[in-house]
Amino acid sequence: MTLYFQTKYRIFAVWSLHIATSIFIIGNILAISFYGDYQFFNQFLSELGARANTIGENGEKWSKARYPEIFNISMYITATFMIPFFIYYPSNFRSLKKKIVIPILASISGVISSVFLFMVGVYDMGLYLEIHSKLALRLYLSIMITIFLFGISLVLLPKNDEYKIRYSLKIDMLFILITIIITGGNYVQKVPEFLNNIPNATFQKIIPYIYLPYLTLYGTRILKLLKMNEQFE
Numbered sequence: 001m002t003l004y005f006q007t008k009y010r011i012f013a014v015w016s017l018h019i020a021t022s023i024f025i026i027g028n029i030l031a032i033s034f035y036g037d038y039q040f041f042n043q044f045l046s047e048l049g050a051r052a053n054t055i056g057e058n059g060e061k062w063s064k065a066r067y068p069e070i071f072n073i074s075m076y077i078t079a080t081f082m083i084p085f086f087i088y089y090p091s092n093f094r095s096l097k098k099k100i101v102i103p104i105l106a107s108i109s110g111v112i113s114s115v116f117l118f119m120v121g122v123y124d125m126g127l128y129l130e131i132h133s134k135l136a137l138r139l140y141l142s143i144m145i146t147i148f149l150f151g152i153s154l155v156l157l158p159k160n161d162e163y164k165i166r167y168s169l170k171i172d173m174l175f176i177l178i179t180i181i182i183t184g185g186n187y188v189q190k191v192p193e194f195l196n197n198i199p200n201a202t203f204q205k206i207i208p209y210i211y212l213p214y215l216t217l218y219g220t221r222i223l224k225l226l227k228m229n230e231q232f233e
Contacts, residue, residue, distance in 0.1 A: 005091050011226050013088035014219040020081035021212045027074020034067045041202045046136070049075070050126030064126055075121030079114045085219065086110030086146075092222055093153055095161045102156060106149035113142035137187060143211060144183040151176040162225050175214035182206045 003009065031048040032038045038048070048071035053064050065071065086107050093103040116139035125132040154172055157164045182203065185192050191203045 004088070005094070007226050007229065010088050010091050011223065013084045013091075014223045014226070016081045016083075017085035017215055017219045020078045020085070021216045023074055023081065024078040024208065024212060027071055027078070031065070031067070031071035031074070034070060035065055040205075042199055044125075044201045044204055045071075045208070046120070046125040046132065049121060049124045051124045052126035054126050054129050056129065062125065068124060068126070072121040072124060076118055079118035079121070082114040082117070083111055085215070086114065092163070093157070095158050096153070096156055099156050102149055103153040106146055106153055109142055109146040109149060113139060113146055116142055137189075140183045140187040140207070143207065144180055144187060147176050147179045147183070147211065147214075162229075163221065166225070167221055172214075172218070175210060175217070179207070179210050179214065182210060 028045070028048070032040065035048060047062055048065050049068045050062055050065045051068045051072075054062050056062070089107045089110065090100055090103040093100050096103065116135055119135050120132065120139060123131040123135055151173060154163070154169055159165075181192065185195070186204055186207060191198055191200060195203065
């Protein structure tokens with residue numbers, strides 16, 4: 001067994017994802033609690049990391065966050081801990097053989113999305129609004145590509161693959177479909193017509209609150225399979 005496929009490293013990669021999700025949630029809670037009068041459904045996540053007052057192209061005014069580094073540092077940590085998960089992600093698809101190129105592409109896209117997430121924290125909307133907006137759009141696109149390739153990888157799994165035997169793909173496909181719709185809408189900067197009653201700020205928030213929990217669910221399932229296999233090794 002090569003180093004890459006060793007169970008202990010794959011388990012570490014899954015736990016790294018769990019840490020990333022936990023840090024993101026904790027960072028959000030702390031940033032919101034210190035913000036003061038943050039309106040969850042009407043203000044963007046990026047406002048929690050604004051290091052200065054800023055004005056948008058259409059005259060929108062956004063205020064400096066009270067403690068912006070709480071949010072920004074949580075982005076750095078979240079992004080960093082997501083990378084090991086994506087690096088080891090293809091190791092769960094050995095049964096695809098030559099078709100493993102699909103999860104490898106998902107892995108590359110996932111690492112790229114993590115880098116963009118990190119950079120969103122570096123270039124906050126307060127001091128670098130234009131750069132921040134461009135990075136956010138690239139983040140949406142990379143997430144959409146990652147989750148799309150994620151879904152294809154799962155569908156391609158042979159019937160005798162452990163994941164497919166033990167778990168129905170219905171919940172995976174539901175999460176993946178919702179993530180593609182939400183990230184796609186944010187990428188084109190338009191809420192889909194059938195969801196147009198949702199404020200833009202709320203619509204944007206759905207991305208991490210769907211994407212990260214789904215990845216964590218997937219990771220939890222993989223962790224169970226890895227620990228089961230470890231008992232028989």
